[in-house]
Amino acid sequence: MTESVVVGGGIDELRGAVLGEVLVDGDEGYADAGRVVMAEGRPSVVVRCVGPADVVAALRYAEAQDLPVAVRSGGHNAAGFGTNDGGVVIDVRPMDEVKVLPDEVVRVGVGATWGDVAARLGKLGLAISSGDTASVGVGGLMAGGGIGWMVRKHGLAIDNVVSAEVVTADGSVRRVDAANEPELFWGLRGAAGSLGVVTSYDITAVRQPTVHFGTLLYPWTQAEQVLNRWVEYAAHAPADVTSSLQLAPTMMADRQVPVAVMVCVAGDPALLEPLRNLGTLLTDKVAEVPYAEVFADMSMPADWRPRIRNGFFDTWSPELTDRLLAARQQIPAMAMEIRSLGGAFGEMPADATAFAHRDAQFMVNSVVMGTPDVQAAQDFDAFWQTLRPNGAYVNFLSDPTDADLDNCYPESHRARLAALKQAVDPGHVFRSALSVPPRPEWTGGRRHLMRWAMRSRR
DSSP states (O other), X not given: OOGGGTTTOOHHHHHHHOSSXXXXXXSTTXXXXXXXXXXXXXXXXXXXXXXXXXXXXXXXXXXXXXXXXEEESSSOOTTOTTOOBSSEEEEOXXXXXXXXXXXXXXXXXXXXXXXXXXXXXXXTTEEOOOOSBTTOBXXXXXXXXXXXXXXXXXXXXXXXXXXXXXXXXXXXXXXXESSSSHHHHHHHHHHGGGTOEEEEEEEEOEEOSEEEEEEEEEOGXXXXXXXXXXXXXXXXXXXXXXXXXXXXXXXXXXXXXXXXXXXXXXXXXXXXXXXXXXXXXXXXXXXXXXXXXXXXXXXXXXXXXXXXXXXXXXXXXXXXXXXXXXXXXXXXXXXXXXXXXXXXHHHSOTTSSSOOOTTOSEEEEEEEOSOHHHHHTSOHHHHHHTTOXXXXXXXXXXXXXXXXXXXXXXXXXXXXXHHHHHHHOTTOOSOOTTSOOSSTTOOOOHHHHHHHHHGGGO
């Protein structure tokens, strides 16, 4: 990497400083590189980084040109944080290594997708409890926690991380773990997007070649009964069982869409039986499958930009059931999923990671489908104001607010993250609506503060 990139060199100098591609408007592939699932970006430049040195060069270019930074992995961030207008996009997709180390630790590049990781590990009989969508990138999911189909048996994906490599705002490439820079290691497990560009994670895998996985369907007329019985079971289910209850939008099938219970059993299949008796079972499509087959994928019309909100709930109440079922009728374009938590997820102390919500027993995730015109007619925000969740998951918020930041990171975690941010990113280079700023009084001034952050590396 050349010094000219830092002190004002242009695109040609940047191209000479990195091994990966550098794309600007007019280049083949630029439009696709600036587009993510939830946003159409027009960045000044996209740097497809093949290693940490490329990330350092991209950050120095952004600092020299006074440009904002976005980091893109799989491109599924609900708020579209993987792109921007007029800034630098650090595209980590070329860093997609999946390498098995001793003791069944797996080094995973943040550009890999979870479907690819699962398929490659499945050939060895190994698995990592991660997400549920094949095309989601490792980096994006890990940034917020990683709620997967074995979350109750093995915890969040971040709970199984033993070390990480990260490039911080000053251009340092750091390998962090519980012994080396433990505070940064703490922060990367739940707030990584605020603290730097992680390039790889070392994650402990488990021996789990197959699971029993699939969907149980119940009549739409039994929605209340099935939900109440599922909640009662899920709150005390064995840790080998992770399940979710899904309520499709009532605008479909003349409001008569069946209630779906999706389940993954990483143990004795007899544990499924209570879930087969929640009501009048219509369809049972649970079968033993390779773990890699639990990953689905998503597609939607090009003009859709779903609105997504979620909340964690430490307990369940009949009133919450009533509100959710009533909202289905009032907001016909809304889909809801209720995920069971607890088990290993809740055994981790609340202060062990930057992800805080270990007392949660359930997560309600809701999505309003359709075009912006359709969404405008829905009472989505008013509905969520009535729910009063105990927290929120940073990965599932499409239109984040200051209140959402508070819900994602309780006060004790926010104070600790602000101090850590002050140490590793005082210029707030890695900034979004869901990033804890380096200090409460920070109000802006990117150029001065970015230069302050970078100067020690010149």
